[in-house]
Amino acid sequence: MSSEAPDGWTYEDGGKAIVRTFKFKDFSEAFGFLSRVALLAEKVDHHPEFTSVWNRVDFRLTSHDAGGVTERDIKLALKINALAGES
Numbered sequence: 001m002s003s004e005a006p007d008g009w010t011y012e013d014g015g016k017a018i019v020r021t022f023k024f025k026d027f028s029e030a031f032g033f034l035s036r037v038a039l040l041a042e043k044v045d046h047h048p049e050f051t052s053v054w055n056r057v058d059f060r061l062t063s064h065d066a067g068g069v070t071e072r073d074i075k076l077a078l079k080i081n082a083l084a085g086e087s
């Protein structure tokens with residue numbers, strides 16, 4: 001059984017990943033946010049899967065080596081929330 005996901009994130013694939021969608025005013029805001037997440041991902045050497053359509057960014061976090069969600073995914077999700085202006 002998976003533990004509770006960070007605010008706004010939900011488990012999918014039977015607990016193998018956590019996902020969250022962020023929406024912004026426009027493409028520029030969405031892409032700026034995505035760029036900040038990319039720099040953060042490089043810094044912590046943990047990289048989200050993502051898709052983006054105009055003002056929307058969808059993230060999926062999983063640890064490939066572990067084949068599921070680990071502490072690294074939970075920590076990155078919390079940092080992404082913080083970048084989005086959440087505590």
Ligand SMILES: C[C@H](O)[C@H](O)[C@H]1CNC2=NC(N)=NC(=O)C2=N1
Pocket residue numbers: 045046047048049061062063064065066
């Ligand atoms: C060697 C390096 O730590 C690994 O390849 C990292 C890189 N980024 C990663 N990102 C994610 N999301 N999952 C991983 O398992 C992962 N592994």
